[in-house]
Amino acid sequence: MSDHQPDRKQSGFKETTRVAAAREQLQEVVAGHDRTESVPLLDADDRVLAEEVVAPRNVPHYSQAAMDGYAVRAEDTFGAGGRSPEALRRAEEMGPGAAVRVHTGSEVPAGADAIVMIEQTDRFGDEIEVFDAVAEGENVASVGEDVEKGQSLYEQGHRLRPSDLGMLKSVGVREVTVYEPPRVAVIPTGEELVQTDPEPGEVVETNGLTVSRFVERWGGDATYHDVVTDDETALREAIESNLDHDIVVTTGGSSVGERDLLPEVVDSIGDVIVHGVALKPGHPVALGIIGHSPIGSQNSKSSGNIVEHDTMASENSENSEDSDPDGEETPIVMLPGYPVACIINAIQFVRPALKWTGNLPLDDFPTTDARLERKIRSEPGIRSFVRVTVNEDGEERSATPTRASGSGILSSVALADGWVEVPEEREGIPAGETVAVGNWEWSA
Incomplete structure (x- = not known):
C-alpha cells in the first residue's frame, strides 16, 4: 500500500469522490485498444468501423427508370396536356416519337432521356397518348445519383446500423474492418456465494451474471468467472490471471469491512485511484489500475466531505513493475456486493470504461x-x-x-x-x- 493512502478499514469513507470526478480519473487510465478484425456484413450490425469506407462503385451503376411507365425523348412530349395529349408510337427501341415500356429499376433505353409515368398515359393499339409533358431527366436515376464511386461513406469510429449495412451491400462491400469487442473479465467474490441452491448462510451469485450480460449488451466480450472466496491469495491470483483482458471487474468485497479485501489486494499489485464515490446506492465502489507506471499525485479539493479530485496512488512502482513486465495497463473496477449498488456502479463506471476501451460511442440512456x-x-x-x-x-x-x-x-x-x-x-x-x-x- 502506498504510504500516503489511509488505512481504509480504520478510516471508513470519511471522504468520497464525486461521480464525475471519479469517471474522469478512470478515463485517464483507460486506453482504447487497436485490435481489429474483418467481418462479413451479416455480422457487422452495431460494430464500430476501424477504418474509413469508400464506395467501390456507383449506385445506381446504370441509368435507371425511377417509375413505371414509358421511356421517351422529353422533347417529344412538349405541349402534352390533359385536353391535348401527344401521341407516340409504342416501340421496342428508341427513336423520334417512340415510347418504350419500362418498369421501376429498368435500364433506360439508349436515346431516351425521361420517363412518363404510366398514370399519365393511355394506350390505343400501337399508340401511346401522353397527358403530361416531362422534362429531360425526369423520373430517371442517373449513374451515381445515389452514391458515387470513390465517395466516402463512413468514417473510422462510426457504429454501423442496419441501414448502413444495406448501403454498404449496395455499393459492393461484402466485409468491413471493425474493432474487436473489448474483453472484460467479471469475477464475483465472496465466501458465501454459490451457483446452485443455497444452504442457510449461503447466497446465490447474481452480480457476476448480471454484470457479464450487461457487458455483452454494451458491446463487450465478457468472461464470467467462478466465484472466488474472500482470501487475499485467491483474489490476487484471480486478478493476475485475467490481466490479459482489457478490463477486470470484480463484484463484492470493495467496502471497508473485515472481509472487504479487494482494495488492499489491488493496492499490493497496482494502484487504487478511487475508493468511495458520492453515489447512492453504492458508494463503496473502487477503481484501480494494475501494471502501469507510477502516476504523480494530484492535490485534492475538498467540499465538505466530498473530494472533487481524489489523489491517485502512485508510489507503488515496485509492485507495479513486478506485476506487468511488459508495461501494459489493466483498469479494474471493484463493484459493491449489494445487487442494486452493483448494477448502478456497473452502469456508471464499467459501461464508460468498456466504451472507451472498445472505441465505442458513449451514448446517453434514453x-x-x-x-x-x-x-x-x-x-x-x-x-x-x-x-x-x-x-x-x-x-x-x-x-x-x-x-x-x-x-x-x-x-x-x-x-x-x-x-x-x-x-x-x-x-x-x-x-x-x-x-x-x-x-x-x-x-x-
Whole structure:
C-alpha cells in the first residue's frame, strides 16, 4: 500500500469522490485498444468501423427508370396536356416519337432521356397518348445519383446500423474492418456465494451474471468467472490471471469491512485511484489500475466531505513493475456486493470504461418524461439513483418510486421501469415535478 493512502478499514469513507470526478480519473487510465478484425456484413450490425469506407462503385451503376411507365425523348412530349395529349408510337427501341415500356429499376433505353409515368398515359393499339409533358431527366436515376464511386461513406469510429449495412451491400462491400469487442473479465467474490441452491448462510451469485450480460449488451466480450472466496491469495491470483483482458471487474468485497479485501489486494499489485464515490446506492465502489507506471499525485479539493479530485496512488512502482513486465495497463473496477449498488456502479463506471476501451460511442440512456407521484428524498452532495415504476394513462405518464429501496433488494431493479437521477446539488425532488426516467435495460 502506498504510504500516503489511509488505512481504509480504520478510516471508513470519511471522504468520497464525486461521480464525475471519479469517471474522469478512470478515463485517464483507460486506453482504447487497436485490435481489429474483418467481418462479413451479416455480422457487422452495431460494430464500430476501424477504418474509413469508400464506395467501390456507383449506385445506381446504370441509368435507371425511377417509375413505371414509358421511356421517351422529353422533347417529344412538349405541349402534352390533359385536353391535348401527344401521341407516340409504342416501340421496342428508341427513336423520334417512340415510347418504350419500362418498369421501376429498368435500364433506360439508349436515346431516351425521361420517363412518363404510366398514370399519365393511355394506350390505343400501337399508340401511346401522353397527358403530361416531362422534362429531360425526369423520373430517371442517373449513374451515381445515389452514391458515387470513390465517395466516402463512413468514417473510422462510426457504429454501423442496419441501414448502413444495406448501403454498404449496395455499393459492393461484402466485409468491413471493425474493432474487436473489448474483453472484460467479471469475477464475483465472496465466501458465501454459490451457483446452485443455497444452504442457510449461503447466497446465490447474481452480480457476476448480471454484470457479464450487461457487458455483452454494451458491446463487450465478457468472461464470467467462478466465484472466488474472500482470501487475499485467491483474489490476487484471480486478478493476475485475467490481466490479459482489457478490463477486470470484480463484484463484492470493495467496502471497508473485515472481509472487504479487494482494495488492499489491488493496492499490493497496482494502484487504487478511487475508493468511495458520492453515489447512492453504492458508494463503496473502487477503481484501480494494475501494471502501469507510477502516476504523480494530484492535490485534492475538498467540499465538505466530498473530494472533487481524489489523489491517485502512485508510489507503488515496485509492485507495479513486478506485476506487468511488459508495461501494459489493466483498469479494474471493484463493484459493491449489494445487487442494486452493483448494477448502478456497473452502469456508471464499467459501461464508460468498456466504451472507451472498445472505441465505442458513449451514448446517453434514453429517457421518458413522467410526473413524479411521490416525493424523492436525497442527500445534498450525493448523486442518487431512485428506482421507479412508470404508469401510462392515455398520453399522461406518472413515475412512482418503488417502496423497496434498499441496495440489496434485487427485485426493486428487476420490477422497476427505470431510475430517476437526482444530481448532487439538489436535496430531493418534490411530488408533481416532471422527471426524466432513464432506461437502464437499454442495450447500447
